[in-house]
Amino acid sequence: MSSVAREWREVPGRYNLKGTKCANCGTIYFPRRDFCPKCRRAGIGKIEEYDICRTGEVYTYSIVYDAPAMCDMIKPYAVVMVRTDDGVMIAGQLVDVDLEKVAIGMRVRAVMRKLSTDGESGIIRYGYKFVPAE
Amino acid sequence: MDVGIVSYGGYVPRYRIKPEEIGRIWGVDGKSMGKGLMIYQKSVPSPDEDVVTIATEAARYMMDRVPDVDPKDIGAIYVGSESHPYAVKPTATIVAEAIEATPAMTAADMEFACKAGTAGIQACMGLVGAGMVKYGVAIGADTSQGAPGDALEYSASAGGAAYLIGSEKVIAKINKTLSFTTDTPDFWRREGQPYPKHGGRFTGEPAYFKHITSAAKMMFEAMGTTAADYKYAVFHQPNGKFPTRVAKQLGFSDEQIQYGLLTPNIGNTYSGAVPLGLANVLDHAEPGDRIFVTSYGSGAGSDAFDITVTDEMANYRRDNAPTLEKVMADPIYVDYGIYAKFKGKILMPE
Amino acid sequence: MRDVAIIGAGVTKFGELWDKSFRALGIEAGIKAMSDANLSGNEIDGIFIGNMSAGQFIKQKHIDALIADYTGMATNHIPATRVEAGGASGGVAFRQAVMAVASGMHDVVMVGGAEKMTDMDDVSINSVLDATADAEWEAGMGVTFAGLHAMIANRMIHDGIATREEIASFSVNSHFHGALNPNAQFRKAITLDTVLKSGPTATPLGMFDCAPISDGAAGLVLCPLEDAKKYTDSYVKVSAVAQASDTLALFQRPDITTYQATVEAAKRAYEQAGITAQDIDVAEVHDTYTVTGIMALQDLGFYKRGEAGKAVLNEECHFDSGKIAINTSGGLKARGHPIGATGVAQIVEIVEQLRGSADKRQVENAKYGLAQNTGGTGSAVTVSILEAM
Known part of the structure; x- marks a missing residue:
């Protein structure tokens, strides 16, 4: 059985793209960082909550055929790095898309989907994936 | 209020x-x-x-x-x-x-x-x-x-x-809501079972039609209205045929149920059916439009709603x-x- | 700090070694290295082992003790240390050993690298590899290790740094050399078409762009340079051993088409050795995927950005091309990639080249050799430079 607490504590990031921002240097972090690697000591106490923008564009992509167990039912599937409209890079899946049409520069938005399930009786992990946007 | x-x-x-x-x-x-x-x-x-x-x-x-x-x-x-x-x-x-x-x-x-x-x-x-x-x-x-x-x-x-x-x-504005509920076993799924069972044609007259028409008539009576008083109507839609027939029985025209009937295009979304039908009506509605809604759940019951679209719709960010x-x-x-x-x-x- | 020499080197055959256990592989590589250095074993006063995931692959942790025990070193109770840095485990273990000798804390040190992967099923193996990237925000989101590298490749193609054919040609180069290495997992030369038409793993990469799943082990013996002659006439000098790190997750880098950790480690290594990239005669680079091989050639300064792929496609990286010979062992792709063993096996190949014992794939008059070992998507990189004596 996978750890329930491990998933639960990441819910703000997984569901709602909650990140952080260093008020000292202005860098936005996703996943959240509570210690700014750029400012180090100077950033302590200056880390603020930050809502990452849910829309962006594909920076790069791949169609994955050799899938992990969690993606067995949807393979082949697209993985992407998305640069959100506030300039933050996020890696994830791009679903509900014609795989032939996936391209660098494509507009996408984050939605909530099932990421994996811990067998038939275990916990269901939910989190962000991307879908094509206008 | x-x-x-x-x-x-x-x-x-x-x-x-x-x-x-x-x-x-x-x-x-x-x-x-x-x-x-x-x-x-x-x-x-x-x-x-x-x-x-x-x-x-x-x-x-x-x-x-x-x-x-x-x-x-x-x-x-x-x-x-x-x-x-x-x-x-x-x-x-x-x-x-x-x-x-x-x-x-x-x-x-x-x-x-x-x-x-x-x-x-x-x-x-x-x-x-x-x-x-x-x-x-x-x-x-x-x-x-x-x-x-x-x-x-x-x-x-x-x-x-x-x-x-x-x-x-x-x-x-929801002017009124009321329900008609009985114990009618037309469709069920037992705990742990993957698929539901149903009573075949028993799901029709004594179940779907009786409950919807009863709730609808109770609403007409309570509000002193008839089908003609509403611009749109939404009924539960396990298929396209039932809501079309029940609408006719209650005096609604095909035009009145046109936007509220999505099942022919997407199938029966069960608990999502009437809410989705109403959403599609609201996508098209304008201030002053009056909407008649009656859901149906097996087992069995119907919830009826009398709704009027307000002037606030003009300020609403529907396009968001x-x-x-x-x-x-x-x-x-x-x-x-x-x-x-x-x-x-x-x-x-x- | 003392100068350090490599006085012994040994490697097992790499491949799907169904009849060999983890400990059997470890012993074999250790004995080969010890025999090569003409040691009885009593001279050794320290062991460093590179191993990534024995805890998952064979459900055995504490492999420092296991190796010390099964190589007979536990009878002398010498210290044994296991090092893990993803795919760079072997390279980092080597660096730890060099530092131990250079500092004077140890005199004769054994470096081992070993991995037994085939005792686990393929899907589970991939999930272990995926965890060398960010387990929460890459692997945990369904972004596989191959997928990450494929995204690098697509961006490189998009930015005009390399074409699909150029990237694929790295595999052809590795297989060309693998055919000449008796210890390689794949001893068959292939054509570009084979790579381009291989079944997709993560587009644009196919099966022949990816290093295989392998079992194997490699070993080295180090001592102070001034003592080397006491043991053997055939030794090489460690001129530099540098290491650098970067973000765990690939997506948090400003540029994914270069590994900054390679650039930095190389810069430090050239400084330590007092040479430049163009002085290198032969190099082993970390081609877990063809695309990382191309990146390495650019990040190490062998070729300018945009030119490495052309060079590989033009067969300029062959052992007999007269230019920098690349992956004469067959690289990770053809020699095989038992993860913890890889970084050490790269050094073994450079040792063979510099002392002239590389047989059919021997680079003529090789003076300087370099090994680049990568963990994750360039999150940890070691660059080592050896010099012929």
Whole structure:
């Protein structure tokens, strides 16, 4: 059985793209960082909550055929790095898309989907994936 | 106090299957079957979609349209479904977290076959009307199951809609709601069973038609109205045929039910059916339009609503989220093999 | 700090070694290295082992003790240390050993690298590899290790840094050399077409762009340079051993078409050795995927950005091309990639080249050799430079 607490504590990031921002240097972090690697000591106490923008564009992509167990039912599937409209890079899946049409520069938005399930009786992990946007 | 709809949002998965494709597998003339049911295609959830993700998408669209509403002012969230992903562990808490309404709120999952969504609207109306909460969210969503080869397999689909119920900036005032409820076992699913069972033609006259017409007539009587007083009507739609017939019995024309009838295009979304039909009507409605709504849930009961679209609709940011027509456009068609895989009908190794 | 020499080197055959256990492989490589250095074993006063995931692959942790025990070193109770840095485990273990000797804390040190992967099923193996990237925000989101590298490749193609054919040609170069290495997992030359038409793993990469799943082990013996002659006439000098790190997740880098950790480690290594990239005669680079091989050639300064792919496609990286010979062992792709063993096996190949014992793939008059070992998507990189004596 996978750890329930491990998933639960990441819910703000997984569901709602909650990140952080260093008020000292202005860098936005996703996943959240509570210690700014750029400012180090100077950033302590200056880390603020930050809502990452849910829309962006594909920076790069791949169609994955050799899938992990969690993606067995949807393979082949697209993985992407998305640069959100506030300039933050996020890696994830791009679903509900014609795989032939996936391209660098494509507009996408984050939605909530099932990421994996811990067998038939275990916990269901939910989190962000991307879908094509206008 | 005017209680009513402050915002709404609807979502339907992008995949579709046609009845002729289902019929091809089971040796049935699927095309005639679809014609008889008035279902020309049905939505299919992706393997990574369930009632939680559908309800969340609908609820996020709902919130997108009211950027001034603080989700922390939502005091209650009810998700009505007969296909909650967990038997024990609420869908509603996950949706609440996903729209950042937690933690000062109440939440629960509801089940009443296909009318759990409208039951949620009634519960929210009560809480708002009593001043217990500022806003309540009611969602009807399903990823319903039809047994392979069963008639239900041609109709059972996926989708859902979310409603923000409140008393400020109401875009559609709910003038009245009432229900007609009896113990009628026309359709059921026992605990632990993967597929529901139904009473065949028993689901018609004594069940669907009796409950809807009874609730509707009670509403006409209470409001002193007839079908002609409403611009639009939405009825529960297990297929296209039943709501068309019941509308006629109650004196409604095809034009009046046109926007509220989505089943021919997406199948029966169960708890999502009436909420989605109403959402599509609201996508087209203008101030002053009066809407008649009657849901039906097997087991059995009907909730009727008399609704009037207000002037607030002019200020409402309807364009902040896609219309249902847009959500339903550009589907991806799947064959039965993909459908069977998506729906978990293939026995997989450990 | 003392100068350090490599006085012994040994490697097992790499491949799907169904009849060999983890400990059997470890012993074999250790004995080969010890025999090569003409040691009885009593001279050794320290062991460093590179190993990534024995805890998952064979459910055995504490492999420092296991190796010390089964190589007979536990009878002398000498210290044994296991090092893990993803795919760079071997390279980092080597660096730890060099530092131990250079500092004077140890005199004769054994470096081992070993991995037994085939005792686990393929899907589970991939999930272990995926965890060398960010387990929460890459692997946990369904972004596989191959997927990450494929996204690098697509961006490189998009930015005009390399074409699909150029990237694929790295595999052809590796297989060309693998055919000449008796210890390689794949001893068959292939054509570009084979790579381009291989089944997709993560587009644009196919099966022949990816290093295989392998079992194997490699060993080295180090001592102070001034003592080397006491043991053997055939030794090489460690001129530099540098290491650098970067973000765990690939998506948090400003540019994913270069590994900054390679650039930095190389810069430090050239400084330590007092040479430049153009002085290198032969190099082993970390081609877990063809695309990382191309990146390495650019990040190490062998070729300018945009030119490495052309060079590989033009067969300029062959052992007999007269230019910098690349992956004469067959690289990770053809020699095989038993993860913890890889970084050490790269050094073994450079040792063979510099002392002239590389047989059919011998680079003529090789003076300087370099090994680049990578963990994750360039999150940890070692660059080592050896010099012929």
